[in-house]
Amino acid sequence: MARKTTTDDPLAPVTLAVGQEDLLLDRAVQQVVAAARAADPDTDVRDLTPDALQPGTLAELTSPSLFAERKVVVVRSAQDLSADTIKDVKGYLGAPAEEITLVLLHAGQAKGKGLLDAARKAGAREVACPKMTKPADRLAFVRSEFRTSGRSATPEACQALVDAIGSDLRELASAVSQLVADVEGTIDEAVVGRYYTGRAEASSFTVADRAVEGRAAEALEALRWAMATGVAPVLITSALAQGVRAIGKLASAPRGARPGDLARELGMPPWKIDRVRQQMRGWSADGVSIALRAVAEADAGVKGGGDDPEYALEKAVVTIARAARAGRA
Numbered sequence: 566m567a568r569k570t571t572t573d574d575p576l577a578p579v580t581l582a583v584g585q586e587d588l589l590l591d592r593a594v595q596q597v598v599a600a601a602r603a604a605d606p607d608t609d610v611r612d613l614t615p616d617a618l619q620p621g622t623l624a625e626l627t628s629p630s631l632f633a634e635r636k637v638v639v640v641r642s643a644q645d646l647s648a649d650t651i652k653d654v655k656g657y658l659g660a661p662a663e664e665i666t667l668v669l670l671h672a673g674q675a676k677g678k679g680l681l682d683a684a685r686k687a688g689a690r691e692v693a694c695p696k697m698t699k700p701a702d703r704l705a706f707v708r709s710e711f712r713t714s715g716r717s718a719t720p721e722a723c724q725a726l727v728d729a730i731g732s733d734l735r736e737l738a739s740a741v742s743q744l745v746a747d748v749e750g751t752i753d754e755a756v757v758g759r760y761y762t763g764r765a766e767a768s769s770f771t772v773a774d775r776a777v778e779g780r781a782a783e784a785l786e787a788l789r790w791a792m793a794t795g796v797a798p799v800l801i802t803s804a805l806a807q808g809v810r811a812i813g814k815l816a817s818a819p820r821g822a823r824p825g826d827l828a829r830e831l832g833m834p835p836w837k838i839d840r841v842r843q844q845m846r847g848w849s850a851d852g853v854s855i856a857l858r859a860v861a862e863a864d865a866g867v868k869g870g871g872d873d874p875e876y877a878l879e880k881a882v883v884t885i886a887r888a889a890r891a892g893r894a
Contacts, residue, residue, distance in 0.1 A: 575600035577690040578661035583673040583681070584694030588734040590670050593692040594639050597668050605635040612639040620649040627662040635664045643669045644677030651680050658687040697734060703727050706734060710741040711752070718744075721754040724837075728768040729761040769801040773808035776882045777844050777856075779889035784882045798867035798874045805881060806860045811841045813853040844889075852888035859884035 575597045582593035594612075601608040611626055618640055626638050640646070646654065654669070661667065669689070671681050685691065697703050704727050711718040726744075730736050744752050744760065772791055775784035791801060814831050815838065827838050859881045866877025 574690065576604065576666055578666065579658060579684060579687065579689040580666065580668045580692060581681070581684045581689040582668065582670045582692045582694050585672050585696045586694045586734060588738060589692075589694035590641075593694060594668055594670070596692075597639075597666055598637055601635055601637050601666060608635045608637060610637045610639070612641070614641050615643070615645040615647070615650075618646060618650050620647070620653060623650070623653045623657055627657060627665050627667075629662070635666075637666045637668065639668045639670070641670045643671045643680055644674065646677065646680065651677070654680060655683045658683055658689070697732070700727060703732060703734070703737065707737055707741060710738055711745070714741065714745045716745050716752065717750075718752040719754060722752050722757050725754045725757040726761070728770040729757065731768075769796055769804035770808075772801055772882065773804040774844070776805060776885040777808040777812055777848075777889055779847060779886050781883055781886035784886055785879060788878055788882055792875055792878075798878060799864075801878055802860060802864040802867055802881070805863070805885065806857075808844075809853060809856040809860060809885065811837070812845045812848050813857070815841045815845055816848060816850070816853065847889055847891070849891060852891050856885045856888045859888075 580593065580597055582590050584590065598608070598610055601610075613622075623638070626636070640654070643654070657667065669680070669684055671677060671684075673681065673695075695702075697706060704723055707723045707726055708718070711723070726737065726740055730740050740761070744756065747760075748756055768787075769791060772784055772787045775781075775787055788801065792798070811831075815827070818827055818831060831838070863877045863881035867874040
């Protein structure tokens with residue numbers, strides 16, 4: 566049976582999934598398997614780790630079948646294959662078998678780069694699966710999940726979900742699925758809050774928001790909850806730093822500028838510009854300076870410069886909240 570060989574075809578002879586984000590790697594595999602089983606429900610799937618793929622194994626798996634059955638061969642952590650097995654795979658890339666789809670999962674780093682280059686040179690279909698380390702990447706992921714599901718979610722709801730769940734993409738995807746299944750209409754921040762109240766309150770960004778708003782008691786309560794539920798102190802100092810810097814950036818921006826223009830200039834989404842504008846009431850240039858010093862001291866304290874990380878954070882939160890209120894006096 567003839568098959569397409571375009572790079573966007575899940576049934577291309579070879580798919581190369583590159584990166585270290587487990588959820589995206591698994592989805593790349595699932596997409597190929599689903600396409601294969603749509604074409605042939607009896608598709609045989611072999612999912613192999615490097616230790617299971619010995620020299621000669623690939624040749625056995627891809628040898629012609631009497632019944633010409635469709636097969637998907639998945640090789641995980643391809644960068645860890647032995648030198649002899651890599652030779653087998655490179656040889657296969659030059660003449661892939663009919664009715665067989667090979668899926669190579671590769672971390673994308675220097676190790677095993679020769680195999681990565683060979684697969685690309687052979688014209689493999691490539692799927693990017695990068696580790697999402699930046700909050701902006703995870704926010705974009707959540708938005709994409711809602712769009713893919715055909716549902717609408719406000720920017721504030723997407724941000725609240727990232728704040729509440731954290732960096733685990735599987736949990737973020739699961740949360741989106743739950744909201745989509747349970748909630749009708751547009752999903753907003755209030756809905757996310759109802760579903761993930763406990764986790765949202767423990768968010769490092771909630772601590773930062775309450776602190777820069779001058780709400781010391783609420784910030785301290787959120788801080789203690791966050792610490793009790795295992796939020797890393799370094800994440801809290803990072804959130805505090807981002808919150809104070811956002812105040813400083815917006816305070817120094819041209820007055821009267823539109824949110825869209827400020828968003829481009831300051832590197833913030835427009836909705837965040839509106840939120841920071843509300844938070845910055847009462848702040849002064851001196852207050853920002855004092856708050857940044859407090860964050861720096863707390864950061865040093867939680868990274869080994871002090872005996873009590875929790876005390877260092879509490880002191881920073883109180884100092885930031887006082888700085889936020891100083892301009893209102």
